[in-house]
Amino acid sequence: MQWEEEMCIVHGDNRSAGDKPPKTVVELWCRARSGHSVTLLVQGLRPYLVVAQKGRPQPADQAQSALEFLASMDEVVEITPLGDLWTDKGEKPHWKVEVTQPYTVPRLRKRIQDLWDVTSADILFVHRLLLDCDLGPHILACGEILWAGERAPAETQNETTGDRTTAAGRIAEAGGSGLYPTDMVLSCNLEDLSKAEPFRTPFVTFSFDLETSIQTNRILCAAAVIDRAGERSEHSFRGEEGDIMEGLTKLVRSEDPDFITGYNIDNFDLPRMLERMDVLSGRSKMDGAELYGWGRVPILESEANRLLPKRQQNRVWRIPGRIPLDAWWQVRQTLRPERESLRYVSKLLWPEEEDMHKLDIDASQMDREWAERPDEVVEYCVRDTILPLDILDRLQSVARKEALASVSLTTVESASLDTTSRWIDSLVIRLADRTNVAVPTTISGPRRRDQIAGGYVHEVESGRQPWIVVLDFKSMYPSIMISNNICSTTLVRDDSTDDSHSVSPTTETRYLSKDERIGLVPHLLEQLMSSRDQHKAALAAARESGDEAEAFLQDQLQYAVKILMNSFYGVFASSFYRFTHPDLGASITEWARHNIRKIISDLETEGYDVVYSDTDSIFVRAPVDADAPINKPEESSSEFESWDRARSETIRFGERLAERFTKEGAELEFETALSAFFSHGAKKRYVGRVIWPREEMLIRGYEVRRTDSFALLSRTMTEMFEMILDGEEWAAVEMTKSVIDDVKEGRANPAELIISRSCKGTLKRDGSVDFSKVYDNPDGLPYVRAAKERIRRGLQFTPGMKVGYIVTDSKASPMDVEPWLVDEIGEDPPVYDPTYYARRLAKSLGRITEAFGWSEKELLSGSRQQSIFDF
Template sequence: MTSLIDGFLLSRQWRDTKNGIELSFWLATDQDPVRLVIENERAVCFVRRDNLLKIPHTAHRKALALKDFDHADMDGLYFRQQRDLQAIRDHLAYDKSQLYESEVKPTERYLMERFITAPMTVQGQVIQRDSFREIRQPKLKPAKYTPSLRWISLDIETHDLRGQLYSIAVSTVDSHQIFMVKHPDQAPAKASELNITWCDDEQSAVEQSLSWIRNYDPDVIIGWNVIGFDLSFLKWKCQELKIPFALGRGGETATVLESQMAGQIAVARVPGRIVLDGIAALKSAFMFFDHYALGFVAQHILGQDKLIEEGNKLEEIRRQYLEDPVGLAAYNLQDCELVARIFEEKDLINFSLERARMTGLAIDRQGGSTAAFDNLYLPRLHRQGFVAPDIGSQSNVTSSPGGYVMDSTPGLYKNVLVLDFKSLYPSIIRTFKIDPMGLSVGLVSDETNTIPGFLNAQFSREQHILPELVTQLWQDRDAAKKVKNAPLSYAIKIIMNSFYGVLGSSGCRFFNPQLASSITRRGHEIIQQSATFIEQEGYSVIYGDTDSVFVHLHDDLDEPQSEAIGDELARKLNIFWQEQLQQRFKIESCLEIEFETHYLRFLMPTIRGSEAGSKKRYAGAIRQNGDTEMVFKGLETVRSDWTMLAKVFQQELYRRIFNDLPYADYVREISEQLYAGKFDDQLTYTKRLRRPLESYVSSQPPQVKAARKMKNPGRRIQYVMTLNGPEPLENLTAIPDYQHYQDKQLQPVADSILYFLDTSFERLTQRQMDVFGQ
């Protein structure tokens, strides 16, 4: 009997067989998970018809009603095995212009050509297996389905990166379990409220934990560096113990693909399950922290500390394993639960699902903007009769400018408005019909049927894909906002805003400076003309940045008057652009400017050591829910490489000045208290080593000097500048160099605002300096 099943894609694999390529997809459904098996598929790419490329006898060449962007006729090349296509790709690696779309994986092509991202309806004969259902040769179509996923949080404790396993902890929404390896010298453990399974050896702990996971059968495994450490270690330990790393569904083996290059992350392949790393998930959702140690992030998000602090973590874990294994089990479990709470607080699983739903990317794939663009664009391109080139085949060397950043007018102001273009680059794409295929058609069309771009670009008024795609995403985002689906709304925003970056990247198959420049240079024009319009209305534009203009009003206006001007300026600007674009190009404006922020007080500092205004650095005070709040952009308060002393000092000094409160005595008091040792706990610098410590030969920055004095330095170095130079926080031998902190932390922060009050840090602290013999 044929069944119809709605499901959500969890994992995808392919493999070559003698009869063709076999695709395997695992789905989450309302009942048991479902595995789809599709056999006898062919690998495919394209080649120009006039290219007399020699292909193996196992391949098939077929004329197609498709063209490339030069409007040349195309043939399809079909291969029984993916490895045969890969062999031709390798042979032609010296000239990537000969093949088209040859890098698209079989699983991705199969899904995208059916317009399937993640949710789908499956039709076929159901075969009941142990704990899952299987459908072979199913029919697939896109659907609107949202799964309810089962998850576990996983964490392990070990002696070191490739040593003894101590324990494996798993937690779920309503249960937990810890598998603890007994030390042979340990006395019988005391009773504990924790669910601890005491295992005689490592093999028992690994096998029992894998069995527990298979029985619980989660859709999602979450953790903290869970791929790079936990799963990587377990894979290695399974190999050492000669047992299968059977973490996948259907008894399938999992694997971890270790990163081969610096900066790349390891990838986990667990059939039927998603692996989401907390660090990567936060970064993917554009949530950034000074560093990503679990304790640090948990403190910032949850306000909770870990049971073992970072400083002596490894030594304490080893001690507890020998002396207090129940305490170590509690620590192990806490890590699982902290990760689960972070995922819940930031809704990271739902964000990852919505991102997959919108892009077709694997749920656990981070980044991938170019692949997401391919998933959305290629199937629509094919239906318009075109194919796309291979990545890296473009020979364009012309670069396109970035976002427009106006020279600022430094000063300390009252009543500054920010007018912001809503999603400026996507709006430009919609308005000016900027599109890879539209450019190809426009360049061979009559000018009356095109819209001019930059670098001699011409875009078809009628034939395009990207403007409609952006419009649909825009509508989807508005609908998500209406129903308060924050993860979906944010996922769509990220996707839309990535389109310009993709088109401007040489790693994109559609890379063309005419495309990117027609977006950015149009953005420059829009910001500059908007600033001119505002100036003609009688107001001063003191700064502009990519999609915003900063407008200084008169100092004596109150808040209602200022906000009314902001609303009126936005209204007039929208009318101005509607009229301008209709007159110049006979197109409808999709530009939408909004009155975003009213700064009661605003500082635009100078570039340090210069009288010129800075860029992308400012501070201000706004009214939020009846209270005054401080906003810092690009200044010391929001930078990870400044000390807590500088940050606290800046926030309070600016607060006083913005609120017309006394500040001179405060500056002197802070300086005096610094020399008195009152801020010794706020003098720590935190910086990262960008490469291995031994590679620093010619340059010796302070963090390197401090790291050389550490027993086991990692990448993240915490140090204090002392009278003996930089010393690691863990091994201080001298008192802090207070003069250094006065000159390098307090004075630059203070002078950036005191300059506009006709005074300086040195002038205010001169008396105090005299006292200390400076």
Template sequence: MRTIDLFLIEGSYRAADNGVVVELFGKTRDGTALVARYYGFRPYFVLLEPAADVLDRLRADPEVVDIQPTPVWLGGRERSGARITIRSPWKVPEYRDRLRLPGDEPNVLACDIPFVHRFLYDKHVGLTLTLDVEDEPDSIRSLYALENVVRVVSEEGQDIRPAEAFRPPLRTLSFDIENAIRERTIFTICGVAEGGGRERRTFRFGDRDEKKILERFVEFVLEDDPDVITGYNIAGYDIPLLQERALVHGLELRIGRDRTTPRDMGERLWRVTGRVIADAWWWAHRELRPKQETLQFVARMLLADSKLDVDRRNISAEWEKDPDRVMEYCEHDADLALRILQRLRSIDRGADLATVAHLPLEEGLNGRTSLFIDALLIPRADAEHVGVPPTHRLRREAAIEGGYVHTIRPGIYRWVVVLDFKSMYPSIIISQNICFTTLSDRGTNVSPTGARFLSADVRPGLIPGILRELLADRDRFRALSRNAPSTETRQYYDGLQNAVKVLMNSFYGVLASSFYRFTNKSIGAAITSFAREQITSIIRALEADGHEVVYSDTDSVFIRAPEPTFEGAKAFGEAIAARFTKENVAFEFQSVYESFFSHGAKKRYVGRQVWPREELVVRGYETRRSDSFEYQSQALMEVFDLVLKGDTDGLLRRSRELVLAVRQKQVLPAQLVIARSVRAEEEYNEGTRAALPFLRVFKQLQSEGYDVIPGMKVAWIVTNSHVSPQEIEPWIDGRPFTKEPDWEYYAERVAQTLARVTEVFDWDARALLQGTHQQRLGHSAASTPDRSDQAPATLDTPIAEIAGPKKRRTSTRSLSEWD
């Protein structure tokens, strides 16, 4: 027997010894790949207040191994229950459905927890664990595509246990496929494998016999033995294509470490036992939110590199002409995908989440938020005998009222300070002891909505306890990052504290959702009501002291500093933070804006931040939206720069020039590309599908052989907006665009966008298009009363006080002169 530490990549199970064996695939500290087999752990579920005849039938059932009474806390009180242990995890759904009683309250509990997760929860282990092991015999080793197959020794007083965190070197294989568009026949599979402490390898498999290509690919995967498999959109295109073509030839793609084939888990997720599928497209989509999602666009944006010049639409002809060139192209695509995954630090980020949530790497890379919350919450619920209901979806109800958003008056403001609550929702949950275990009519913590929660001295809530620990972990990781001896160590602790932040902020989301097992709308509404009360009380106090609150959104407050200097603003922000910070509630001074602008719409503003770092901050406008086109965003940024400088004359002149440039066709077509994500066709109304430009582009690209899938963005240019539906042309980065854009359509869109700013100075979209300023109807010079006794507008005068009858007149001077 020997003791090893294991970094858990993926977990699985299989039938064995009239029961089941848990398989733990991972790597040791020295990078050795192995599978550790754990015998004797059985699946179970809990019955709430079971009838005697039900228990009698279960005792007579040969599948049932054990029945033990257990207390269950559910619905605000402790009740009787029975823990039912059976032989086979795959039979739990059958028992759940058979034993379920009608009604809103679940009577079958803890019945939909993945078996491997249940094992990890009960053993209190996660990403890294310590095992006492013995080698398995050859008959067992032959089941796996691994040399190292061990049995976990679990005797009385000796069992699996947590290990100190470590990150072994992981091997990643990236691949790409080129195939005939209509026939779907694979021409070549190419790729690269690197990492894991071994040399980099490339491969190119091309043959007239498609079956041989598939066989060679499977052989390479098993021989190279990667921990992670990637590529660009492999979950949506390449893996399904491999499965499809293997079926044609009667092959099975046994690339799992247990020699099993890939399994489609739905929603772009594939599982390969013992390995992790990490789609580079999905990570680019999630982390970058690029305006276009083709490999070409993302590679240029992130890597300053691009695909090679091969015509994908005519790939069959390209293959016949020069197969070596096509294989070079294919291998290069695989290399780009690998570099994208590395640049985004996707594997490290997945490991960070897995570390904090105590889950395998596979879940850290591909898991949902509710899965992470389960991993933190269910073990705590089990320890306190709190019933764990199955995941369910509530019927559609009115949405929970969200955070408070303070009305912002249009205009430009100088020297604005921003403060916000540190982890506002988690702090409220902790301070008010908010949890599904503390919701009670007897509670003394009363929310503005009327929901009541027991105080922590009566019954400490599960969720507040978890959040306290996460807050402490975050502070600890932050301190370790500050004192880190190397960049690599600092990145490690920064990743962990960011993972903690993500999980802390996720609790409110799942509690207020309609699909989580512990969902409760009254809890979600209580949290936001406490938040609104907290933020509005601060706003009232500030305004009572004569301070101007410019804007507020959920957990942040924007206040104009009384002393219009950087030093005055900074001192003011620090004083406000100190004044409103209380025990368990930190009101933090975040930033100083030298100038700040909004046209008066909620959640839309732009500011020139000068502290803690200098940058232009834009929220809500088209520069932040992925479906805006590049020229639109660039034009708006130019205008923002001018308005924040107070250059009204330059602002209006430049806005007109930017619109005119589109009309005069001085803009490159690449700057006019519109992009949008596409859902599955059946999710759109059948009567309107033909009119949806993104859906038409999606279908055209599919017909041309491009590997687009639902959830991916497609791009196009409008060529004629005067017909219905609009005439459009797909945009493929790197492919020549031969059509003529509808210049007038784009000019109007740019004018409408810029008018969000210029309307504050009485220039609307029509004025920008026509190039002349039109006085508003009924506001001629003769009909406008003389208000010469009023001061002209200043740099900080909101538009509500500038234009219109009974309003202050607009000065004829530029904003730069007004101060």
């Protein structure tokens, strides 16, 4: 029975489907737009690599005997000429060498690379399918139904499609491995797949959590929640450890989720499952599959390798067919919270809902808690599986991954777990293949030592400046790449010159004109720029018509395009990427420095004051009445008119500068107007009172922005900035002195003194953490000592997480610190070292007050003057 519908590719893999003749099947695990899961078995694609004669271009017929030898090799099935392809040594004849199976490609590449230039030889087979058929994650697929389970659409279920035994046979015949745990299995050919418009897929997510014994590492209980497009069901497991693991595994296999989440699963739950599986199953791999066979493949001896979750080195976990997405990592990336415990994060996200973060179990005493009140432990465990789902919902993590997959034309798994260079690959290789450019392999080996120069940062003077306009270049690096046609394929590598070339300002790196050859990178960036404009227009139209769902989708897509565009520069300025050259990155930043410096010097020549500039931005003093008040007066007040006039003149000045300095391909935008700007004289650290296009305070670089500052410092500094920007520096100093006095007297709230820093480490197989591999002197670092103390006390620590601590004695060397455990186990706060905190406050705040003549020493001395604070 044939079936056709739209679906989204979650993940893909391939397997051999016979040797004589050699056949390979691509397995695509998908979620249909209508909700059920599908395994697509795609036939008809054969693995290949591409070769050319080494060195300078030579006539194709000189390759004849070498080609004959190549054709005689075991792995090689067929060789076909591709004609001339572009390479950095010129255009030359290439041949497509089809091979038996994907796994032979790297082997063959190594064997022949002394004889041939080998290209297109490090591309994952499933990506090959998306590239060659020009598909993205959203597809329309048509195929023969080999299996239709209970959740498959009713009209697909009948006696034939629903019979397990015969289904397994049909699947094997189509090159699949057996009865996949998906709702449907379809067989199709390459031609049966086509690109579909993006839609929001109703993915299924599985969230789980383990509670384990601190003494023995044994799993005491577990919980899981399934989210099926918003519909949730809760499950809990207790009893024998093996039964718990089997229960979880059965649930994964029957509910068949696309995403697997939880809090800290990457470094805790997933490795712990593997460790306990080893303990319980001994040597039999198939016992292991019953305990932990979460891979989306049948439970068969032949699938032993794909059934279990895996992680190479210290990288992300991979589960064939599914996507492990740690809620902790998503929180870290999108929220950047000061602390990262689940309790802290849930309070941050849902401050109103008390029972969501009720603290009732002491995780550091899990064995005792489990012995005394197992029901509460299970309840606690269930709650900790619901929160990660709520977090992913709130952060829109899944929708973002899907949008990124859609704009980079890759699988959702690749968008979720792969790195920037893979997403770029997906677009670049596709275009290279279509425009006859050979695709070199990624460069391996040691990193380049000499760095390229980066952006220009202007010196900033200490003090306050009134009425400033901030302008910046729109998408500076992408614009430079587009307007100068910067690409590996347009770089002039010999010393030829031509008037049509685009020539970089100082090193005189040359690029071909667009008329001669349009570079891959400029071509793609231009496409992305216009597609972002289209998504933005569609977003506006959807909002207009009240179509919330469409507006959401278009907003996700335009944002994903932005992210993708901004990552081009980094990848092409890197030392390893396949289409890279050191001159590329260097000339992009060279143009950038040149452009911004030119504007600065033009403005200065005309007598304007450039206060600051960083890479693509410029801060200029507006020529307005210097006596106008900088803090906004009441509208009824007599000074209001003066302020308001300064404001409109500043805005007009900003608009005028933007217009004047905007050129074709380099758009300077008027970003904000400030009534006051302050810096203590350090680059990348400044504050501004924004008065246009909205009213707010802008802070960059200062401790206020840093997650490793402490709350009291951030709060005091923010208040200080408010006062300084209002012109009340004396009050700021007095306020600061009173804060420091309180700290010295021991009156500060210790919760405001927590310092939190990320701490690395390597996870050992038995679950313990090794710090000495990543740190020269681990015990010399306060946060490592705090992490060690956490571990000693039976609390979770996973490599990379932030550790909160209080300094208790700074006179000791190294200083004494204690971890902050109040959130997690309700422990009394440590007693802080008043001298240390007073000194840190005075130092950080003193740097700022120094601009007005008050030093750190004066803040610390406590010699407060009579002030408005003394009532």
